[in-house]
Amino acid sequence: MKTHFYIILAIWVILTTNKAFAQSHITVLPGTTVEVGEEVYFDAVYYSNRISDTLQFEWDFGDGYFLGAGKPALYTFETGLCAIHYFMRPGIFKVKMTASSFDMSTEIPARKNILAVDSVLITVTGETPLAGFELWHAPFHARTAQYLYAIVPDGYSPSQVVARVERVGGGYSQELTGTTVNNKQRFLLNTASLPSGDYVLTAELINGETVVSRIREKFSKPYEGAPTVGINEKQCLCSEWFDSIFPTSTLYAGWGLYSFMATLFQCPSYRRLL
DSSP: OHHHHHHHHHHHHHHHHHHHHHOOOOEEESOSEEETTBEEEEEOHHHHHHTOTTOEEEEEOSSSOEESBSSSSTTOBOOOSEEEEEOOSOEEEEEEEEEEEEETTSSSOEEEEEEEEEEEEEEEESOOOOTTOEEEOOOSTTBSOEEEEEEOOTTOOGGGEEEEEEETTSSOEEEEOEEEETTEEEEEEOGGGSOSEEEEEEEEEEETTEEEEEEEEEEEEOSSSSOSEEEOTTSBEEETTBSOSOBOGGGGTOHHHHHHHHHHHSOOBSSOOO
C-alpha cells in the first residue's frame, strides 16, 4: 500500500514539475489566438525583473521573421524587451525568446551568455492575402500619424487598392484617401484624430466590383488624442510640449539611434518603416 502511495506521489511531483517548467513567462496581448494581420504584443519583463535589466532579448516569431543579432546581416543588432508582430498567414507558430548578455564594447556586439530561453504558441486564424499584396507601415503604437504603403502583385495597379479604418463595435468609420507614389498606393492614417477604442484597418485589392484580396489588421488606441510622445507621418518625434525635435529617417540607418528609440518606446518591430 505504501509503495503505491509513493509511486502516485512521485508521478504527481513529476507532472506538476513539468507543468511549472512548461509555463511560459512571455506576456502576449491581446492573447495567444489572433487573426491574420492583427497586432500582437510580446514582452519579456518577467526575465528582465528577475535576471537583469541589461539583458538583450531576441525574438524568433516562427514565421520567418526574426528580431535579434546577426540576421539578416552580421552587423544587424535589433533586440527588444518588447516586440510587436503581425502574422500574415494562418497557422500555429512557436514564438521563441532568447535572453542573452552581450559585450557591447565591440563594433559588432558579441554574445557572452544565454541566460534564458522561453517560447509560446500562437494560433492565427483567417485568410492569407494574395501573394505580392502587402501593406507596409510602422507599428501603430506611439504614432500621431503615419503613411501606409500598399504593394500590389504584377498585373495590378496601385490605384486598385482602397483602405478604410473602422472602430470595433461601430461609432467610427473612415475611408482613407490614396495616392500613387513610387508604384505604391500611399494612405495617411491620422492616429491622433481617432477616438479611443479597438480598430480594424482594411486594405482591399479591387478589380472592377470584385475584391481580389483583403488585408485586415487590428490595433488598439487606449487614449484620446495624440500620445504624450509620438512619431508623425514626417518621421519626426513630437510631444505635447513641442511640435518636433528631429526627423527619425536616420533612425533606421544606424542601430544606435534605433536602440535609443527602442528604449524610449520599449517597442521595436521588424516591420519596414518608410
